[in-house]
Amino acid sequence: MSIYLDNASTSHPKPACVLEAMKYFLEEIGANAGRSAHKKAVEASRMVFETRELVADIIGAENSSRIIFLQNATEALNTAIFGLSLSRGDRVITSSIEHNAVMRPLRFLEKTRGIILDIIQCNRAGFLEADEIRKKITARTKLIVVNHASNVVGTILPIAEIGQIARVHNIPYLVDAAQSIGCLPMDVEKNFIDLLAFSGHKGLLGPQGVGCLYIRENFDLVPLRFGGTGSNSGSEYQPDFLPDRYESGTLNLPGIAGLRAAVKFVLERGISNIHKHIQNLTGELIEQLRKIKDIIIYGPQHKDLQTGVVSINLKGMTPAEAGEILDREFDIAVRVGLHCSPQAHKTIQTFPSGTIRVSLGIFNTVQDVNKFCEALCQIIE
Amino acid sequence: MSDYRIIIFDSIHEVLRADKFFQNDGLKVKIIPPPRQLSADCGIALKVEEDFDVIADTLRKNALNPAGVFLKVGDRYVSEIKKLSFQGGING
Numbered sequence: 001m002s003i004y005l006d007n008a009s010t011s012h013p014k015p016a017c018v019l020e021a022m023k024y025f026l027e028e029i030g031a032n033a034g035r036s037a038h039k040k041a042v043e044a045s046r047m048v049f050e051t052r053e054l055v056a057d058i059i060g061a062e063n064s065s066r067i068i069f070l071q072n073a074t075e076a077l078n079t080a081i082f083g084l085s086l087s088r089g090d091r092v093i094t095s096s097i098e099h100n101a102v103m104r105p106l107r108f109l110e111k112t113r114g115i116i117l118d119i120i121q122c123n124r125a126g127f128l129e130a131d132e133i134r135k136k137i138t139a140r141t142k143l144i145v146v147n148h149a150s151n152v153v154g155t156i157l158p159i160a161e162i163g164q165i166a167r168v169h170n171i172p173y174l175v176d177a178a179q180s181i182g183c184l185p186m187d188v189e190k191n192f193i194d195l196l197a198f199s200g201h202k203g204l205l206g207p208q209g210v211g212c213l214y215i216r217e218n219f220d221l222v223p224l225r226f227g228g229t230g231s232n233s234g235s236e237y238q239p240d241f242l243p244d245r246y247e248s249g250t251l252n253l254p255g256i257a258g259l260r261a262a263v264k265f266v267l268e269r270g271i272s273n274i275h276k277h278i279q280n281l282t283g284e285l286i287e288q289l290r291k292i293k294d295i296i297i298y299g300p301q302h303k304d305l306q307t308g309v310v311s312i313n314l315k316g317m318t319p320a321e322a323g324e325i326l327d328r329e330f331d332i333a334v335r336v337g338l339h340c341s342p343q344a345h346k347t348i349q350t351f352p353s354g355t356i357r358v359s360l361g362i363f364n365t366v367q368d369v370n371k372f373c374e375a376l377c378q379i380i381e
Numbered sequence: 382m383s384d385y386r387i388i389i390f391d392s393i394h395e396v397l398r399a400d401k402f403f404q405n406d407g408l409k410v411k412i413i414p415p416p417r418q419l420s421a422d423c424g425i426a427l428k429v430e431e432d433f434d435v436i437a438d439t440l441r442k443n444a445l446n447p448a449g450v451f452l453k454v455g456d457r458y459v460s461e462i463k464k465l466s467f468q469g470g471i472n473g
């Protein structure tokens with residue numbers, strides 16, 4: 001039996017209801033949403049609408065029209081970052097553990113438009129204090145962007161405190177919730193979030209190919225894509241109402257149908273229950289890893305301070321070698337090497353060789369953790 | 382009942398949101414292709430068989446901001462949008 005411990009990359013397996021919902025959509029509905037008035041088209045539009053309402057529910061957004069369906073978290077982050085129309089001399093505050101989905105757009109704008117990045121150095125466990133962000137704020141600060149949880153070490157950042165600071169200074173606040181959504185509770189109001197980006201295929205348990213961007217009321221971005229929306233068809237100008245303004249082109253409807261079933265599943269299980277389950281497994285994993293000698297554990301090493309993401313290394317072996325043996329000999333899937341975040345690896349001092357990243361999901365069990373740790377012991381011997 | 386009203390919104394999202402609230406309030410509502418005489422930019426409209434005040438109440442309560450409300454009189458559609466005087470744009 002293979003063991004899947006790569007849920008931070010994408011969750012697997014998906015609940016059976018997700019597959020059924022996608023099949024049902026393709027077989028029985030199949031029409032485009034927002035394009036016609038026939039029964040199947042209305043049914044498709046309704047399916048998208050209901051998914052939006054469910055996603056709004058999960059993040060505590062009052063108005064579901066502020067939920068935009070895109071391809072993935074990366075597209076959501078790009079829509080947010082480019083949509084702000086930053087110009088020369090504008091400053092952006094971010095952390096040293098951001099994913100490349102944030103860093104690459106920012107570095108591109110630094111190079112091509114002359115924006116200035118204020119990167120807050122996190123400590124070796126990936127932490128930063130909200131106050132360090134406050135100290136960096138200037139009159140030219142036009143964006144604060146941080147991830148809710150690190151994809152390399154799982155560290156949870158104090159997003160509410162940072163949000164409060166951003167709101168007081170009236171600075172747009174973007175949170176990358178790719179790693180936390182569905183695993184940690186989220187409330188955009190309580191966390192003072194203007195823009196929230198996340199994928200549907202990780203903690204929300206949906207299929208690959210759908211990501212979401214939440215845009216707070218009265219907050220405008222320049223769209224990344226322009227084109228047909230099914231609405232305002234008599235006009236050659238992009239609509240100014242949401243969600244249409246940011247959703248030009250045909251949506252990934254089978255993907256959204258799958259996401260709808262997935263989010264229902266997550267809501268039925270309850271995010272706090274899912275959180276508790278993964279938290280317990282994380283605690284168990286860390287405890288067992290600590291007992292194995294010749295293992296280096298990175299990050300907070302505490303189940304309350306991180307998600308189900310744990311990065312380690314075996315002394316005297318590269319992550320790639322260890323990953324290969326885990327896969328070949330033990331049928332255990334983990335991610336090894338660099339995890340799309342060079343700064344995070346520099347922060348935890350594992351650049352350029354990287355780490356073995358174990359990431360737990362809702363369907364993992366204590367047996368999985370036990371077997372993984374036994375496998376490590378055997379490899380070390 | 383022969384009296385009914387057609388309600389039009391800018392986006393399909395708003396039509397479906399309104400449909401949900403009308404249904405929650407137990408009103409007689411149906412999604413239809415907009416009648417030829419009325420232009421609905423998003424391609425669908427709501428047909429509601431209820432009195433104006435009842436409709437207006439649900440619209441107000443839920444900050445729904447239609448682009449048009451029309452009463453069917455014979456084969457004409459009479460605009461009632463001016464009777465809806467409340468604030469707040471559809472999506473802010």
Ligand SMILES: Cc1ncc(COP(=O)(O)O)c(C=O)c1O
Pocket residue numbers: 008009072073074075099101147149150151176178179198199200211340
């Ligand atoms: C923190 C973080 N941000 C962004 C992303 C990008 O997500 P996606 O692959 O859905 O675009 C990931 C996923 O790897 C991530 O872990």
